[in-house]
Amino acid sequence: MKSNVKTIISLALIVTAALGSAAHAQNPKSTFTIVRSTQWGAENYNPFVPGDQHLLPTNSAIYESLFFVNSINGRVTPVLGTKYAWSKDNKTLTVTTRPNVKWTDGQAFSANDAAFSFNYLKANPALDTNGLWKGGLSAVKATNPSTLVFTFSAANTPMFQFIANTPIVPQHLWKDVKDPSTFANTKPVGTGPFVADSYSQQALRVLKNPNYWMPNQPYVDALVWVATSSNDAAQLKLLSGEADFGYVGISDPKAYAAKSKDASYWWPTNNINFLYFNTVKAPFNDVNFRKAVAAAIDTKEVAQKAYAGAVPAANPAAIFPGQQKQWLTAAAKPTFDVAAADKALTAAGYKKDSSGNRLGKDGKALPSFKILVGAGWTDFITMAQVIGNNLKKVGINTSIDQQAWGSYSGGLQTGSYDMGISWGWGNGSTPFYTFNAAFNPDFSAAVGKTAPSNLSRYTNPAITSALKTFRTTSDQATQQKAISTIVSTVMKDQPWVPLTDRVNFGLFNTSKFTGFPSAENPYNDSSPDDTNGARLLYLNVKPK
Incomplete structure (x- = not known):
């Protein structure tokens, strides 16, 4: 217990120092601390620039949506x-x-x-x-x-x-901002429950908006974000009581909750984790190569090792459990079969050399392909390790490419990667949102340009037409048929591999606050700390 007290005091000193002189000008009675396993860059509260360029409180605490x-x-x-x-x-x-x-x-x-x-x-x-x-x-x-x-x-x-x-x-x-792409907005004016206070690359702080439109809310006087280098480091801060909330993709949330009476979590499924193929880059531009690689990956092993059984392997159709009853009209079976994958690669022109390594169609050795993941993201790193071991069995060599958020997201969006692990960059109450974000031509771009969400740079006229059909009708039968067309086309062309269900990784330490979201009180979806859903968390938590 003494060591925890020392740790908390130490963190308080670090945060105070990081926030600078402004921290001494204010004395909030209650501070809700959020830990984030990333590093952020320059001071920027422009809500319109991409998420890796503006600071975390921008869309969760300062600005509001409809x-x-x-x-x-x-x-x-x-x-x-x-x-x-x-x-x-x-x-x-x-x-x-x-x-x-x-x-x-x-x-x-x-x-x-x-x-x-x-x-x-x-x-x-x-x-x-x-x-x-x-x-x-x-x-x-x-x-x-x-x-x-x-x-x-x-x-x-x-x-x-x-x-x-x-x-x-x-x-x-x-109205006077002529070039929003370069506008840092360091003195943001919003309608949200908090106002910007202090910034450093180690800690951010926002203070309660005294004139907020919701009577008596928020219940806390300040929010502080603290940066860590990895998910493991973030978990330790939560367990020690240094942080109250973290959106942290650890491998075993049950083990986390068992370590302290104050540790709890809520991980509702609302998305899928994918292995994305860069379909404009050889050999991933070859559908037969992609399908063989997909068949060599054991997604059950990926899920088991990444999340210790707490999160299952994804359905191959890329529709998560809560939506399958309404939208999955035909059963989709996993294709995992190492022997079949091995034969398929050879049949597609990718023979093996005497050492068992794959050769390209030109007879030259294939390079070791990089699997892009976020730096320190233990769940994605584990997935990449399993995938690498799986692919080694069919003669394909890989390495894990850990990148900080800006380089990670930038690599996916500009098409500079080989394979990359990420979530669906669009999700919602129907599968339309996942597929529209992933395969709509409007969200793609030429290599080197930023694609908003079509990370694989894969498009298909049948999918484009089905997306249009879905959004222009409210007839459920017609919408179901459109989703079926998309699912069958995607499974045939394999621009990605659905790896595991993706949950929102809400980890909590309840020693100082009540009012966290849960399955019994799902006022949000255990939203990430930098999204407008997190605003509801910051409004609902109360000091004990």
Whole structure:
């Protein structure tokens, strides 16, 4: 017990030093500490730049969206929007905005700010990473201070989730920002429950917004983010009581919870972890090579070793359990078969040399392929180790390429990788969101350019057509048929390998606070600490 007290005191001193003189000017009575196993870069609170470029509190504590859509149950929580309705033809979405909300500089929020925010994305297409203005949206107008109208040229009801999550900024300040791609926004003005206070590369702090629109909330006076170098280091801070919450992908959450009476977790499934193939790079541009590699990977072993049985292997159709009953119309069986994979590689022109190593179609030795993972992410590192051992059995050599977040995400998005492990970069209440993010041509890009979410750079006309069918109808049978077309096409062309179900990795230390989300109280989906779903956590936790 004494060692824990020393550790907590030590961390407090480190955080105070890291936050600088501003920490001495404020004296919050309660501080909720978040640990993040990454490093962040320059001070930047611009909510429109990619997530690896702006700081963690930007979209979770400072800026707000119209609604929050819970990915595990589809529930919609009002935020700056209070209600919404689609027209009969699904081409008009009307949102009522919240009255009596003020920006942190004292000016009033209105529907005009929301309309400006969406039109700002239209004026700066590089910021429109969800493709709102490519998805049929044709106009956004505030018809009065509390009414916002979205007009679509073609019905696209799944777009609601992206509209709901878009951060809203103050028109009176952002109208003068001519180049948002370079705007660091170091003095952010938002409507959220906290305001920016202090920054360093070791710790970030935000303080309670005294004029927040929700009466008596938040219950805590400050949030502090502390950086660590790995998931293991983050777990130790949680166990010692140095941190209260962490979004940490450790291998065994049950073992974590068993180490302390104050340790708990909630890992609801809402996505899938994939091995992505870079399909524009040889030999991964060969469908036969990709299919053989997929057949050589034992996803059950991947799941068992990465998560100690706490998370199962993914369904090969890439539809996670909560959605299979409604959307998986035909059973999809794993293809794992080492002998078949070995024969398939040879039949596809990739013979072995005398040492059992694979050769390319040109007869030259294939290189050792890199598997890109996040630095210190123990679950992904373990997955890469298992995959490497599996592929070695069919003569393919690999190495693990650990990169910090910026290089990791940048490598996936610019197409500079061989294989990479990551989650589906789009998910929601139906499989449409996963497949649309992964295979919509609008979210791809030429090698060297940034692809918002089509990490494999794979597209197929049949999938593009099915995605269009899904979003332009509300008939469930038609939507099911579209999903079936996508599933069968993807499984035939194998641009990725679904490895394991992906959960939201909420780890908690409950020694100082109550009100964490759970299966019994799923007010969010155990959201990552830097997303708008985490805002609900920061609003609900209370000091004991």
